[in-house]
Amino acid sequence: MSSITLTNITKYYGDVQVIQTFSEVFSDKEFITLLGPSGCGKTTMLRMIAGFERPTTGEIKIDDKIVSGLDVFVPPNLRNIGMVFQSYAVWPHMNVFNNVAYPLKIQKVAKSEITTRVENILEAVHLSPYISRMPNELSGGQQQRVALARALVSNPRVLLLDEPLSNLDAKLRETMRYEIKDIQKKFGITVVYVTHDQTEAIEMSDRVIVFNRGIVQQVDTPLNIYSHPANEFVADFIGKVSFVHGRASDGYIALDDGQKISCNGRKTGDVIAAVRPESVTVF
Amino acid sequence: MKSNRSHSYLLPPTSSLNIKAALIVAIAAFLLLFNVWPMSYLIFRSFVGEGGFTLETFKRIYTYPLNWNALRNTLITAGLSMVFGVMIAFPLAWLVGRTDMYGRKFFRTLFVMTYMVPPYVGAMAWLRLLNPRVGTMNVFLAKLFGLSENPFNIYTLGGLIWVLTTFYYPYAFITISRAMEKMDPSLEEASKISGASPLRTVMTVTFPIMLPSIVAAGLLVFVSAASCYGIPSIIGAPGQIDTITTRIIDYVYVGSAEGLNDATALAVSLMIIGNLVLYVSTFICGSRQYVTVSGKSTRPNIVELGKWRVPVTILVTLFALVVVVIPFATVAMTSFTKNLGKPLSSTNFTTRYWNILLTRKGILDTAKNSLIAASAAATFGIIISCVMAWLLTRTKAKGRQIPDFLITLGSGTPSVVIALALIMTMSGRFGINIYNTLTIMIVAYMVKYLLMGMRTVVSAMSQIHPSLEEAALISGAEWQRGFWDVTLPLIAPSVVAGWFLIFMPSFYELTMSTLLYSTDTKTIGYELFTYQTYHSQQTASAIATGILIMVVAVNWLLNKLTKGEFSI
Structure with a gap:
């Protein structure tokens, strides 16, 4: 069970409101996509779930545990979340193994178990032959997989992906879409996925949340968003x-x-x- | 259910705000106490006499032709050094950075290394080379061209400009090179595709885009040359050419209250010149927005010199020989010469002065003082630099630009002014007395050289994408652990580089040490200067050669440590 419950979330930077009051429940094993143009607030939303930003008001629960609320704030390192960053954030001074093993080392997992688990996860993302390479010896797509493996290795409750495919070429982007979807099914994990690419949103998601200027426009399945857009913005943003x-x-x-x-x-x-x-x- | 209150201790917004505020206040307070307040007092003293505001002191000092001449000499030498320095630095930076000239990497290292060499070493060398009667180069040139008398005299305004130029052009070279590396090469490519020749491209695209950096580089040379003390005191003194800096130190050495007052007024004059220039340069650099600084690793396009490749390489080699190799070799050779009247030979060879250097207690003590003071300044300085880098690149803490501004201000202040201001305020008159201690040296070095360390660490930090640290957090590491595992290994080379960038100039510092030393706190720079002017040029040369070896070694170390990213 890994649901995410957002209740009356708002976010201000100074006097500027970047997220207007928002409540929603992401259920277990759901693939949720936050979709919108750049600057719409979708990344802020994701970073609030991760714990890098604190909502100005409202409450975030992961399962039944409040991770962010009026007088509670669990920092990101204690939330047991996996995250893939837009820039991959693969540490350039560690090889593939050490990058992926890092979350397990923090958890003080036994060495032999670390090795097995890292090998398994690298197998799953098709990186086994690269285990001792340094990041600068990898292509963009391979670095992406390292980031994915690192995010998954500690069996997190939730996986957050921040525009993970935007730096890849079109062909690779397509392959990675299927792989991410595959991995989600295999690991049975709740995924929150941020993108400005409508194709990604429609192809991968169970539900899509369309943002514009900090306001949620529509929350629905890809099909409904396409065929019954809530307003002009949604209709225009998705499809021709x-x-x-x-x-x-x-x-x-x-x-x-x-x-x-x-x-x-x-x-x-x-x-x-x-x-x-x-x-x-x-x- | 509100559980896990215990977990909220890590990022408590209020207390972390207090930590940031406390750090900002602490650093700002340090600079206010040791830089802003002393300088303000200096200005106050120069304008306020017994009967309130007055220009009396200024009137008095400028009734002496000596001081007028000093002002004039300062402006002329600094101005011309600036012009010549840029005229040398721009083509060199272009040749080294943008063409297929032979040995580009070598030349780059060589020119940049000159930046780390104390300028007075140049004065010592050229004194030997262009002495009007026995200068080695003078004699050689006279023989070569069959002249009846020696062509050059170092003890002139021209000689002063020559030495200032050859030792300050690296400042311009580094500034211009960096800007050139950052320039988007597609701008030049667009010009070429439009049909412009390489030379035309340089003149119509590269040069205009670089102009703000060139102006900034020129002004940097101007301020450095105007506030230089070592060169004019070694070369100017025998030729009776005074500059503002030498006059200030003469006045301080007089020791009377009036002497200090006059020194103050001269220092304020120098400060006004310096700050005016600093203001102009930030104004120009502030409007530098149109310099396209593109993303990472743009490979600058290389201009093929074609038939000019060999002649240009020869020309640059000659330049390097005259400006770098010959002076340094001269200093090194002087340290082995028995009789300075004769050239170095197997009979005129001695290791006596190196023995003195390695055994004489007086020298070793000063070296120890410098080592302690420079290490302390570098260590405290690099700690402040790291904190500032964190505040500037990782937080939005209010007021974090204030210490940043104060640090920049300090480094833009002429050394002689910093030292004089510290003497006036830190010798007990206002409850603090650190005069005659090593502490006052450490403080002065930090005020002057902190910026070098800070810039290095800040640029390293800003190259580390915050998501690298966030990835550690999300992997379960507390921020301290993430800093230790991720940030520190990535910035470590720059931290080491920054430490040396504060350490080296502090170690051989001359100007401030000349004013701040006491019998127990003489520094190696001052000791060298004393030997050069009063006792033995050979001993001074041995010390200088020792410093040169240190510079080369540190440079090599930095290159190794940072895989070529940092030298200097």
Whole structure:
């Protein structure tokens, strides 16, 4: 069981509010994606879960334990969370083995067990042949896997990923998407994934949270977000879309120039309709 | 359920805020006490007489033609050294950094190393080389060109400018080189793709983009040359060429209250010149935004010199010979010469002066004093540097720029001014008396050289992405453990480099030591100076050669430690 419960979270930097009041429960083994343009507050959200930032108000619980609240604050090192950073943050002065073994050394795990567990996890991320390499002898994708292995090696309750694929080339990005998803299933771990890439969000997630300017726009499954966007921003941010203005009444929308489009929405009156290209049928 | 209150001790926002505030206050207080307040007092004293505000002191000192001349000489020598220094440094920096000239790495190390050599060593060398009657180079040149008399006289304004230039151009060389390394090479590539020749590219793109750094480099040379004491006192004294610094020290040596007052007014003049220049340079560097500093490891594109490759290499080699090799060799050879009137030969060879250096108690004691004072200054200095680096790069603590500003101010203040201000305020008049102790030396060295250490550590820290430390935290390490396992190993080479950058100039420091020494706290720099001027040039040369060897060794060590990233 590893759920994350966020209750009435807000975050201010000085007078600037970067996260507006937000509550949500991420359930066990769920793959949650925080999606939005840069500067929307998604990374701040992730860093609050990790414990690098403290919410201005509100409470964060991992399982039943409060990790951040009015008079409680558990620092990141005591939260038992795995995290992959955008810049990988693979320590340049340690080889692959030592990078991955680090969390276990902190936990004072016995040496022989460290070796086995590191070898196993490197196997899982396909890095076994590189165990004694230094980071500067690895490609970007390989460093990425080191970071992933290090985040997973201590069997954390939660795995946080901060735009992990944004520094990889397109081809590799695609492969890594599947691998991350695979690993999530294999380890049965709750994942919070931050990205500005809608394809990643839609392909990998159980649920997507769309952010804009610190405000949560919509929380839903990828399919629902695509087919029933909550507002213009969400519709525009995900997938290809055109907007048309008109008046809706029983079964059709009357456009300004007199044309009529049939529709099955419930709304009436002045509306903005989002039209997906694949839903247009030409007779 | 509110559990785990015990876990909230690690990042308690209020108490960590207090730690930061306390550190900032402590460092600022140190600098306020030993830098700002003494300097303010110096200014106050020079403007306030018995009847309140007055320009009387300034009027009096500048009625003496001697002081006017000193001011004029300072401005001329510093000004021309600046112009010549930049004229040498820019092409050199370009050749070394951007072309396929032979031996670029070697030349780079050589020129940068000169920066670590005490300037008075240059004065000692050129004294021997260009003495109007017996200067080795003079005699050689006269013979070579069949001249009836020796072509040069070192005891002139021109001689002073020559030595100042050859020992301060490395300051400009380093500044310009760094800026050149940081410049985005695609800017030059864009010019070439537009059809401009390499030379035209340099003139229309490289030079204009570099201009702010060039101006900053020039001003750095100006301030350093204007506040230099060693060179004008060794070369100027026999030729009766005074500069502000030598006049200040003469006045202090008079010892009377009036002498101190006059010294104060001259020091304030120098300070005004220096700070004016510092202000102009920060103003210019502040507007330097358009220098494109691109991300990591941009490989600068290398200009092929083609048919010029060999001639240019020869020219630079000649320059290095004249400016670096010959002077240093001269000093080293002087230390083995029995009779200075004759050239070094097997019959005119002695190790006597090296014996003196290694056995005479007076010299060894001063070396010990310098070692203690410089080590203390470097150690305290590097601790402050690390704390400042942490505050500047890892926290948003309010007021963290204040100590940063004060440290910069201290290093921009001429040494002679720092020392004089400390004498005026720290000799018991205001309840603190550290005059005649090693402590006052340590304090003076720290005020002057702290910036070098701080810059090194700050730049190392800012190159370590915070996520490396966060990764340690999220792996379960407390921040102290993360600092120990991750941050420290990564900045360690820079910390060592920073330590030596404070240690070396403190070790052979001359100007401040000349004013602050007492019979028990003479330093090696001052001892060398005394031998050079009063007793034995050979002994002085042996000491200087010892220092040179130390500089080379430290440089080699730093290169090894940091895998070539840091030398100097």
